[in-house]
Amino acid sequence: MKPVHLIPALALALVLAACGGEPDQPAKDAHANDAADHGTEADEHGHEADEVASTVIAAEVAEKSGIKTQPAGPGVIADEHEVQGLLTPVEGRVAQVTARFPGPIRSLRANVGDPVRAGQVLATIESNLSLSTYSVAAPISGVVVERSASVGGLASEGAPLFEIADLSQLWVDLHIFGADAQHIQPGVPVAVTRMSDGETVRTTLERVLPGMATASQSTVARATIDNADNQWRPGTAVKARITVAQEPVDLMVPLTALQSMDGQESVFVREGETYLTRHVELGARDATQVQILSGLSEGEEVVVAESYLIKADIGKEGAAHDH
Known part of the structure; x- marks a missing residue:
């Protein structure tokens, strides 16, 4: 009688061994398929949502933290030369x-x-x-x-x-070296910044003087600034950005929006109270703006102030998930 009872038991053992826990597999497959489907799903802007690093920050917390956004859009990237110079009284005054x-x-x-x-x-x-x-x-x-x-x-x-x-106006004598002098012509915009406190005034380059400055062997380009409030002093050293060309671009963001995430240049996009990472490809840039070639769409709300706080918060989220 014993062999009769052992056959069903042996058959059950063989079936379980062959299954190797197969009853649990459909649930795992369903979860994996769901994750895969979520990972390849594109959002409304056409960006793949595969493992997009994100965080949620309440609106009132973001406001108190100084986090600000602005829509990405078209603009102008300037080809600028940064030079130094000196303020002097206007001749004849x-x-x-x-x-x-x-x-x-x-x-x-x-x-x-x-x-x-x-x-x-x-x-x-x-x-x-x-x-x-x-x-x-x-x-x-x-x-x-x-x-x-x-x-x-x-x-x-x-x-x-x-x-x-008469110091109501002052000359700004800017020293230009080497081949840069060939690209700078009168009539282009100049932003003059006081080194002591960062105060900036905008003016126009009036002339490029003939000859060379004896001491520095530089070409001198001259502009005039208004000084009705007497806040600019003759003899003060200044720096200036001379704009020699301007290039329109379809999409750009401020440099303050950029952060490095996973070794890639990135920006953070706000959707409600959620902040999403966008890896972006960069193009031309100037002192304040950078062109976006891919990874971002026009109109998306990009974090332009305190973006490092978003990066830090996403980093905490990732550390929490690792544990």
Whole structure:
């Protein structure tokens, strides 16, 4: 009787061995197929959603963190040359104040840095010839940049007492080296930046001077800036970006949008409160913008401020999933 009972048991064992856990396989296959289908599904912008790194940040948290977005779109990439230069007074707007007759200086009524107007009395001098006192007035309006006299001192005829400069406008002399000088012509835009605090003013290149600057062996290109508020000082070193050409592009984003993800240049796109990684191919760039050749569509909301926070948050999400 025992052989009769062993046959079904042996048959069941063989079936289980052959199956090797097959009853669980359909569930695994279904999950794998679902993941594969999700991985190759394209979103509404035509980007494949295969393993797209993302994170969710509540709108109020994003606002408090300074995260800002703007739609990707067309624009202009500038071909720019960055140079350095120096601010100088405009020629013809500097005047010397001199004594007409020799004699002792009885009073001085202005100091270096004082603003003066044309006709304002700056000094009185007792003439050695007539023994009478006469006044010396400012020939132009401007700022006293130098005083070379003192009360009680002797003024010689024609000797300078003051130097006055009209600083309402200043020249920007920019030094251009080598082959760059061949690409820079008058009439192109110039952005002049003060090195001390980053203040920038925009103007136009007026002329490229003939010859070379003796000390630096550079070509000097000159522009003029307005200085009505007297915040720009002669002798100040500045840097400038000279735009020699502008190229329209179909799609671009600010450089602040770029982050490196998985060794690739990337941007983050906001969809509601979800931030998605987009690997992008870059084209031309200038000091502030970069062309996007692929990986992004016009109109998508791209993170342009505090994008590193999105990168860090996605990195935390990935670390959490790894564990």
